[in-house]
Structures are given as structure tokens and as C-alpha cells.
Amino acid sequence: MAIKCIKGLRLWRNSSSEINDEIFKGYRTGNSERMNNEIVAAYDFLNSNNKNFNVIVWYKSNTNEGNRGGANLGNLRKENFIMRVARSVNLCINIQASNAYLEFLLGTNFKILFEFVKEMPKHPNMPPVDDVISWFSCVFFTWIVLQLIPVILTHLVDEKQQNIQIMMKMHGLGDGPYLMISYIFFLVLSSPYMLLFWASCLCLDLGSFRAHDYSLQFVFFSLYINLQISFSFLAARMFSKVRTTSVVAYLIILGTGLVGKFYLEDKVVDPSFPRNLVTVMELYPGLALYRLFFEFSKKAREARLSHSSGMSWGDLNDRSNGMKEVLIIMVAEWSIFLFVSYCLDNKSSLSCFRRKPKPSSQSTSLEDFDRLEKADVAQERKKVEELLVRPDKSYSIVCNNLRKVYPGKDGNPRKVAVDELSLALARGECFGMLGPNGAGKSTFIKMMIGLTRPSAGTAFVDGLNIQTDMKRVYTSMGVCPQHDLLWELLTAREHLLFYGRLKNLKGSALNRAVEESLSSVNLLNGGVADKQSGKYSGGMKRRLSVAISLIGDPKVVYMDEPSTGLDPASRNELWKVVMRAKKERAILLTTHSMDEAEHLCDRLGIFVDGRLQCIGNAKQLKARYGGFYVFTITTSSDNEQEIERLVRRISPNANKTYHLSGTQKFELPKNEVKIADVFEVVEVAKSNFIVQAWGIADTTLEDVFIKVACGAEAFNVI
Numbered sequence: 001m002a003i004k005c006i007k008g009l010r011l012w013r014n015s016s017s018e019i020n021d022e023i024f025k026g027y028r029t030g031n032s033e034r035m036n037n038e039i040v041a042a043y044d045f046l047n048s049n050n051k052n053f054n055v056i057v058w059y060k061s062n063t064n065e066g067n068r069g070g071a072n073l074g075n076l077r078k079e080n081f082i083m084r085v086a087r088s089v090n091l092c093i094n095i096q097a098s099n100a101y102l103e104f105l106l107g108t109n110f111k112i113l114f115e116f117v118k119e120m121p122k123h124p125n126m127p128p129v130d131d132v133i134s135w136f137s138c139v140f141f142t143w144i145v146l147q148l149i150p151v152i153l154t155h156l157v158d159e160k161q162q163n164i165q166i167m168m169k170m171h172g173l174g175d176g177p178y179l180m181i182s183y184i185f186f187l188v189l190s191s192p193y194m195l196l197f198w199a200s201c202l203c204l205d206l207g208s209f210r211a212h213d214y215s216l217q218f219v220f221f222s223l224y225i226n227l228q229i230s231f232s233f234l235a236a237r238m239f240s241k242v243r244t245t246s247v248v249a250y251l252i253i254l255g256t257g258l259v260g261k262f263y264l265e266d267k268v269v270d271p272s273f274p275r276n277l278v279t280v281m282e283l284y285p286g287l288a289l290y291r292l293f294f295e296f297s298k299k300a301r302e303a304r305l306s307h308s309s310g311m312s313w314g315d316l317n318d319r320s321n322g323m324k325e326v327l328i329i330m331v332a333e334w335s336i337f338l339f340v341s342y343c344l345d346n347k348s349s350l351s352c353f354r355r356k357p358k359p360s361s362q363s364t365s366l367e368d369f370d371r372l373e374k375a376d377v378a379q380e381r382k383k384v385e386e387l388l389v390r391p392d393k394s395y396s397i398v399c400n401n402l403r404k405v406y407p408g409k410d411g412n413p414r415k416v417a418v419d420e421l422s423l424a425l426a427r428g429e430c431f432g433m434l435g436p437n438g439a440g441k442s443t444f445i446k447m448m449i450g451l452t453r454p455s456a457g458t459a460f461v462d463g464l465n466i467q468t469d470m471k472r473v474y475t476s477m478g479v480c481p482q483h484d485l486l487w488e489l490l491t492a493r494e495h496l497l498f499y500g501r502l503k504n505l506k507g508s509a510l511n512r513a514v515e516e517s518l519s520s521v522n523l524l525n526g527g528v529a530d531k532q533s534g535k536y537s538g539g540m541k542r543r544l545s546v547a548i549s550l551i552g553d554p555k556v557v558y559m560d561e562p563s564t565g566l567d568p569a570s571r572n573e574l575w576k577v578v579m580r581a582k583k584e585r586a587i588l589l590t591t592h593s594m595d596e597a598e599h600l601c602d603r604l605g606i607f608v609d610g611r612l613q614c615i616g617n618a619k620q621l622k623a624r625y626g627g628f629y630v631f632t633i634t635t636s637s638d639n640e641q642e643i644e645r646l647v648r649r650i651s652p653n654a655n656k657t658y659h660l661s662g663t664q665k666f667e668l669p670k671n672e673v674k675i676a677d678v679f680e681v682v683e684v685a686k687s688n689f690i691v692q693a694w695g696i697a698d699t700t701l702e703d704v705f706i707k708v709a710c711g712a713e714a715f716n717v718i
């Protein structure tokens with residue numbers, strides 16, 4: 001029977017069978033050409049020895065039905081095909097068939113004269129439906145390993161979003177140790193995952209893993225998880241929201257598998273595609289991983305067909321498998337990504353403080369301030385000026401014209417949150433910053449603790465400039481932020497142990513400090529200290545935040561509304577803690593509770609619209625801004641005018657602040673009224689008509705606050 005071999009896609013013609021030119025129709029030329037050449041070589045060899053034979057190219061036969069070969073042999077039915085093979089075949093060019101199966105089909109007399117072990121070129125449009133799992137295995141493997149990326153990324157972005165990272169830095173954790181701790185944490189997380197994945201694949205007897213040298217696989221997989229962690233460190237810098245991060249990460253995972261399958265894989269097997277471009281694609285770690293799985297599975301298949309061993313270290317020298325490039329890429333990128341992440345971290349925390357403060361375009365001269373500001377605020381500014389010229393170590397905090405302007409966003413104008421604030425706090429002093437919502441108190445604290453950079457001006461903490469030495473400032477600083485920054489899974493004790501260690505406490509000193517701290521904020525009893533903080537009530541979290549701010553003996557402590565959400569008993573306990581703590585350090589706290597301010601603070605400042613409106617101790621402020629008694633009296637509505645007449649008789653400058661249904665409230669200047677005069681007015685009134693109730697009170701801090709705040713706001717509106 002004559003056999004013609006025709007170059008190109010026509011391999012041979014067997015006139016007596018349905019096997020015809022169509023057999024390779026649709027296969028890509030590149031691979032078909034290569035295969036064709038080999039078949040032609042086989043044909044030539046046999047032709048020179050035996051003139052009368054048929055050639056059957058039979059591939060993918062270790063599944064018995066519906067295989068790729070069957071599908072492409074047109075209308076040839078399996079039984080016919082086997083019969084024909086059994087009767088007339090002289091040569092079987094075996095592609096992907098196991099010998100055992102050939103023997104089963106063709107009998108033991110059949111001899112494989114030529115074994116063709118190259119992979120069959122793939123049909124571009126028709127993947128083998130019955131073999132999807134093995135066809136898609138590299139994609140599955142890639143997807144499984146890449147699952148670690150969203151876990152690491154969201155964790156890192158979450159710490160950034162919740163400011164936990166900056167909180168740790170505020171308590172003295174350097175960039176290097178932070179990177180190292182996080183790295184080890186993710187390595188501990190990734191290693192068992194990867195081991196489990198690998199072990200499962202081995203247990204399932206997947207050839208892609210079983211066939212190869214285990215030490216080689218171990219090195220590649222270990223390297224990859226390290227690369228994945230350092231890649232995530234770098235990638236996390238591009239995100240600020242956890243939700244966006246996880247959506248993007250999962251899309252990238254999905255895309256990586258598909259790009260690997262439908263693009264990279266084709267380019268890898270296509271000899272006409274430049275190798276350098278394949279290497280460039282593999283610079284993305286996900287595709288390097290895909291290439292790794294692809295080469296493993298390819299080599300495993302070859303090993304199975306040729307009964308040879310799988311991938312070993314020696315195969316790294318085989319340029320065609322690209323494993324050496326993948327190895328080099330993994331090692332290089334792992335170290336480069338880590339280094340760049342460290343440098344960027346370092347740069348961002350430094351640059352935010354190294355930047356020269358811009359001179360404020362609206363900066364006001366000292367003389368202008370003298371004119372515009374109240375005497376107490378102007379005096380504080382002068383004190384700061386003097387301290388800048390002649391530094392005094394007894395002052396822990398010196399703020400000089402600190403200013404923060406938030407840029408306009410979404411059509412809103414820019415916001416001057418803190419405006420040229422000058423303030424000096426001595427050691428042992430607790431300074432209370434009062435102000436209505438949005439006055440700029442938190443912004444001021446954020447600048448002092450390094451959460452946001454000042455737009456102008458600077459501050460010195462124990463002589464260290466926050467613009468240039470913030471890292472050193474962190475080592476002597478404690479912070480209780482407005483919103484608790486805690487790890488839900490750690491207990492109170494673990495939090496304190498961690499932050500205590502950051503403050504260089506060790507051994508028994510650390511344990512003692514933690515116990516004292518827990519007991520001072522009432523978290524020791526009933527085993528609460530060893531419960532996860534995620535299960536704490538709001539008040540307990542607040543107390544833990546205060547304890548964290550005080551552990552390790554910081555020289556300066558910032559507390560942003562420390563007693564918010566506390567019940568009265570806990571609040572009293574907290575006050576005791578702060579009272580004890582303030583003896584050796586400067587404490588700056590913001591609060592909306594006048595009781596708290598009066599109880600804890602040696603000096604108070606009322607802050608409105610970013611500016612300090614007044615400063616002094618509670619007594620001075622009351623005397624200065626509240627030099628009046630508050631007289632309240634309730635009669636029938638008909639007698640309101642008579643009461644007002646009596647009041648004006650003893651105090652012509654009395655200020656009626658309130659009246660409703662016979663109840664009136666007057667502010668009586670202390671310099672023109674004696675309390676005895678008020679009693680006299682009440683007696684006269686009682687003799688003429690019924691007085692239902694009356695009272696006289698000294699000015700409270702709240703009165704001062706309302707007066708100053710309203711006055712300043714009215715002034716600003718004008």
C-alpha cells in the first residue's frame with residue numbers, strides 16, 4: 001500500500017481508510033511543522049527498510065473513548081480504527097499513549113517502532129472537554145497559591161486604614177522591625193498553607209508534583225511564598241481601602257490564571273515568540289508561578305511517556321524549560337521588593353517630617369496677634385517665642401505657630417483646621433483643650449503624633465523637632481487616640497506586653513508594669529485582661545487605650561477624649577490614673593466634659609475655628625469670662641416685667657439671657673452686685689406676688705465655654 005508524505009499540513013495519505021489529510025486540519029503551523037518534520041524523518045527511515053506499510057499516527061490513547069485522536073479522526077469509529085490498526089499497522093507513532101494500553105489494544109506482537117513523545121499541538125478552538133481538569137490544572141494550581149495575596153494585602157491595608165501601623169510607630173516601633181515582624185507573621189501564615197497544598201497534590205498522586213525532585217520543588221515553592229509576601233508589601237502601598245483591595249486582588253488572581261493559560265502558555269511553546277518577552281511577562285510573580293506549574297506539568301507528562309524521571313536540578317541548565325530564569329527572577333525580585341518597601345516606608349515617615357514647612361501666606365506678625373488676640377493667648381505666644389530663643393528643659397511641649405490647612409475636596413473650599421497655634425506645656429502639667437465639634441482639636445493632636453503633617457510651623461517635644469526628629473519623639477510619647485486602635489484578637493495583657501516591649505521594658509519590669517497598668521484601669525478583675533479585646537465593651541476598650549498610652553513611662557502623653565463612652569465609676573477610676581500619671585509628664589488632652597477638664601487639667605485652652613481663644617486655669621477663666629452670677633427666678637408671666645425692674649434696680653448692667661413662661665435668667669456682673677442684694681430683691685418680690693422658685697449660682701466652666709465659643713463664632717461670622 002503506497003503512502004505519500006506531503007509536506008506542510010498534509011502528512012500522509014492512506015487511500016484505503018478514512019484517515020485523510022483532514023487529520024491535522026486546524027492545527028497551528030508552527031507545531032505541526034515541527035511534528036511533520038519528525039514524522040517525515042520516521043517515514044524516510046521506514047521507507048528505506050520496508051516498502052510496504054501503513055503509518056498510523058495515534059495519539060492520546062490512554063483514555064479509551066472520545067479522546068482527541070478519536071475526535072479528529074473524523075467519522076472513523078473506534079472499533080474500526082482499532083481493527084484497522086491491528087490488521088495492517090506496521091508503525092505506530094505513539095503520542096501520549098502508554099505502552100500498556102497499546103498492548104491491550106494491539107496485542108503483545110505489536111511493536112512500537114517509533115515513539116513520538118512530543119506533545120500534540122493543540123487545537124485553538126476546541127479544548128478536550130473530557131480532560132478539562134488536567135488541561136486546566138496549571139490555572140487551578142496558580143489560583144490556589146495566589147489566594148494568599150488578598151489575605152496579606154487586606155491585612156496590610158487594614159493596618160494602614162485603621163492607623164494601627166502608625167500607632168505602633170508612635171509607640172516606638174521602627175520601620176525595620178515593623179517590616180520584619182509583619183514578614184515573619186505572613187511567612188508563618190503562608191508556609192503551612194503552601195505545605196498543605198503541596199502535600200495534598202502529592203497525596204492525590206498528581207504527576208505534576210510526584211515526578212520531580214522534591215528538593216527542587218521545595219526550593220521553588222519556598223522562594224515563591226517569600227516573593228509573594230514581599231510583592232504584597234509593595235502592592236499594599238497602592239491601596240488605602242480594604243474593600244477595594246480585596247476586590248482588585250481577586251480580579252488580579254482570576255486574570256493571572258487566565259492570562260497564563262491563554263497567553264503565556266502559547267507564547268512559551270511558540271518558538272517564534274521572543275524569549276525575552278516571555279521573561280518580561282514572568283517579572284510579574286503570578287506569571288512566574290504559572291510558568292513554574294506549566295513546566296512541572298509538561299515535564300511530568302514527558303517523563304510519564306518516556307518512562308524517565310521528572311524535573312531535577314540538572315534540568316535547570318536546559319534553556320528550553322525556562323526554569324533557570326524563573327529561579328533568578330524569584331530570588332532577585334524577592335530581595336528588591338523587600339528593599340524598596342523598606343526604603344519607601346522609611347522615606348514616607350521621614351519625608352513627612354523632613355519637608356520644610358511652607359511659610360504661611362496668611363502668617364500674621366507678632367504685633368498683629370497682639371492686637372487681634374486676647375491678652376492671655378498673646379502672652380502664651382510670647383512665652384513660646386522666648387522658649388525658642390532660650391530653651392527651657394522643664395517644658396516638654398513647645399508649639400510654634402502650628403498650622404494645618406486641608407485642601408478643598410469635592411467642591412468644598414479648603415479648611416484651615418489649626419491656625420498659627422502657639423503653646424508651651426511644662427512637665428507635670430495637664431493641659432485641657434476644649435472646643436466645639438470641628439474646632440481642630442483632633443487635627444492638632446494628629447500633627448503632634450505624626451498622623452498628619454503640619455502645613456506650616458513646628459513643635460518641639462522634649463527639645464526634639466517634630467519636623468525632623470519624629471522617630472525619636474515616638475520613643476518618649478504615649479497616645480490614646482480618639483478611636484481605639486486595637487487588635488481584635490489580642491487580649492489586653494497581650495496589647496500591654498507588646499507596647500511595653502516597644503518601650504524597652506523587659507522581664508519582671510515589663511510584667512510588673514503590665515499588672516499595674518491593668519489594675520489601674522480596672523481590667524484585671526474577672527479575667528478580662530485575658531479576653532480578646534474584640535469582645536470588650538466600648539468603655540473597656542477606652543480604658544485599655546488609656547493604659548497603652550501610659551505604659552513605659554512616656555514623657556509626653558496625648559489623650560483625645562479619653563473618657564468618651566465611660567460610665568461614671570470607670571470615668572472616676574480613669575481620672576485617678578491620669579492624676580497619678582501627670583506628676584512626671586506633660587499630658588495634653590481634649591475633652592467635651594467640663595467636669596473632666598476642671599478635675600484633671602491645670603490649664604485649659606478654648607479652641608474655636610482652629611484658633612486658641614483663651615488660655616488659663618479654670619478659676620482664671622471663670623473670673624475673666626464669667627464675672628457674673630446667674631440669677632434664675634420663676635413667677636407667673638404677668639410679673640415678668642416687675643421682676644426685671646427689681647433686678648435692674650440692683651444691677652443696671654444685668655443681662656437677661658433667657659425667659660419663658662415666667663421663668664427668667666439674668667447674668668449679674670459681680671462688680672455691681674452683692675449676693676445680699678439678690679436676697680433682698682427676692683424678698684420684695686415675694687411680698688408682692690407669688691415666687692414659685694428662684695436660685696443664684698456662680699459661673700460654671702460651661703458658661704465660660706459657651707460664652708467664649710459663641711462669641712468667637714459670632715466674631716468669625718462677622
Ligand SMILES: Nc1ncnc2c1ncn2[C@@H]1O[C@H](COP(=O)(O)OP(=O)(O)OP(=O)(O)O)[C@@H](O)[C@H]1O
Binds near residue numbers: 407415435436443
Ligand atoms: N482629612 C480632612 N480633610 C478635610 N477636612 C478635614 C479633615 N479632617 C478634619 N477636617 C476638618 O477640619 C476641621 C477640624 O476637624 P477636627 O477633627 O480636628 O475637629 P475636632 O475639634 O477634633 O472635632 P471633634 O470634637 O468633633 O472631634 C473640621 O471642620 C473638619 O471637618
